[in-house]
Amino acid sequence: xxxxxxxxxxxxxxxxxxxxxxxxxxxxxxxxxxxxxxxxxxxxxxxxxxxxxxxxxxxxxxxxxxxxxxxxxxxxxxxxxxxxxxxxxxxxxxxxxxxxxxxxxxxxxxxxxxxxxxxxxxx
Amino acid sequence: xxxxxxxxxxxxxxxxxxxxxxxxxxxxxxxxxxxxxxxxxxxxxxxxxxxxxxxxxxxxxxxxxxxxxxxxxxxxxxxxxxxxxxxxxxxxxxxxxxxxxxxxxxxxxxxxxxxxxxxxxxxxxxxxxxxxxxxxxxxxxxxxxxxxxxxxxxxxxxxxxxxxxxxxxxxxxxxxxxxxxxxxxxxxxxxxxxxxxxx
Numbered sequence: 001x002x003x004x005x006x007x008x009x010x011x012x013x014x015x016x017x018x019x020x021x022x023x024x025x026x027x028x029x030x031x032x033x034x035x036x037x038x039x040x041x042x043x044x045x046x047x048x049x050x051x052x053x054x055x056x057x058x059x060x061x062x063x064x065x066x067x068x069x070x071x072x073x074x075x076x077x078x079x080x081x082x083x084x085x086x087x088x089x090x091x092x093x094x095x096x097x098x099x100x101x102x103x104x105x106x107x108x109x110x111x112x113x114x115x116x117x118x119x120x121x122x123x
Numbered sequence: 124x125x126x127x128x129x130x131x132x133x134x135x136x137x138x139x140x141x142x143x144x145x146x147x148x149x150x151x152x153x154x155x156x157x158x159x160x161x162x163x164x165x166x167x168x169x170x171x172x173x174x175x176x177x178x179x180x181x182x183x184x185x186x187x188x189x190x191x192x193x194x195x196x197x198x199x200x201x202x203x204x205x206x207x208x209x210x211x212x213x214x215x216x217x218x219x220x221x222x223x224x225x226x227x228x229x230x231x232x233x234x235x236x237x238x239x240x241x242x243x244x245x246x247x248x249x250x251x252x253x254x255x256x257x258x259x260x261x262x263x264x265x266x267x268x269x270x271x272x273x274x275x276x277x278x279x280x281x282x283x284x285x286x287x288x289x290x291x292x293x294x295x296x297x298x299x300x301x302x303x304x305x306x307x308x309x310x311x312x313x314x315x316x317x318x319x320x321x322x
Contacts, residue, residue: 013263013267014266014267014270015270017267017270017271017274018270018271018273018274018277019274020271020274021270021271021272021273021274021275021277021278022274022277022278022281024275025274025275025278025279025282026278026282027139028139029282031136031139031140031143032139032140032143034140035140035143035144036143036144036147042289042290042293045285045288045289045292046282046285046286046289049282049285050282050285053278053281075128075129075132076128078132079128079129079131079132082132082135083131083135083199085271086135087202088267088268088271089271090202090206090210091255091258091264091268092268092272093206093209093210093213093249093255094249094255094259097213097245097246097249100213100217101242101246104216104217104220104221104238104239104242107220107221107224107226108220108223108224108235108239110224110225110226111225
């Protein structure tokens with residue numbers, strides 16, 4: 001049976017987060033390549049690579065207990081990895097929002113220059 | 124198979140697909156399907172089905188999976204809802220502030236005020252979400268966040284190397300033939316008409 005326990009602290013869970021990040025990015029990248037399929041971009045090698053990087057850790061995790069896996073278990077593991085990945089990205093949101101708020105403060109106080117082209121050159 | 128888990132996964136996948144379709148292609152011709160697919164994905168994430176009842180076949184499977192019970196569904200929904208509120212209010216706020224500032228036109232104070240209201244709402248929603256408060260007061264979660272960034276950086280680097288490799292092994296297209304006289308005349312005429320020759 002699938003055991004989803006990432007709550008322990010220590011090196012193991014830190015390594016797990018690196019793996020989760022890899023699976024999350026590769027999953028998103030594979031979906032991106034599939035839905036925006038363009039043969040001129042030659043997506044076959046990147047797609048196969050990202051699928052291998054994505055399914056490898058998931059297969060290993062689902063076969064960890066009894067050496068067998070099923071579609072249901074794989075779907076649950078994909079859900080776990082993507083949810084954790086998305087969750088950690090959302091956790092960064094307050095830090096990102098600090099920078100965004102600061103940028104919006106600058107934008108709100110900004111006054112237009114006489115010549116935008118000269119301004120662009122100077123910046 | 125747990126139904127709400129599958130629906131959440133499918134909806135998340137649809138959201139990624141919609142975002143990819145929205146950003147691809149020239150700026151004046153984005154995919155028409157991105158918006159509807161994103162709406163279906165969002166609806167699927169918010170309106171999750173209830174847990175199976177005790178007489179349904181999937182009920183017993185939920186006894187073995189930590190996130191399958193009602194608490195798991197409720198906490199997932201709570202995090203998704205608060206995250207969506209925070210992200211959407213922040214996006215609306217930024218867009219409104221940019222529209223109300225002096226970047227594109229004269230400063231519009233009411234629009235600017237509405238933008239800052241939405242940005243403040245985003246900060247309020249973050250402060251109200253117990254999830255953020257819990258996460259930022261735990262050292263192990265902060266360490267996970269940092270490790271996650273390292274994982275993303277490493278994966279992006281690997282994918283970058285794979286794309287470089289693909290480009291290197293792809294056969295190069297042969298050099299194209301130079302324009303013949305007829306084609307040269309056509310191109311010259313097109314440029315002359317577009318640039319104008321003063322006539």
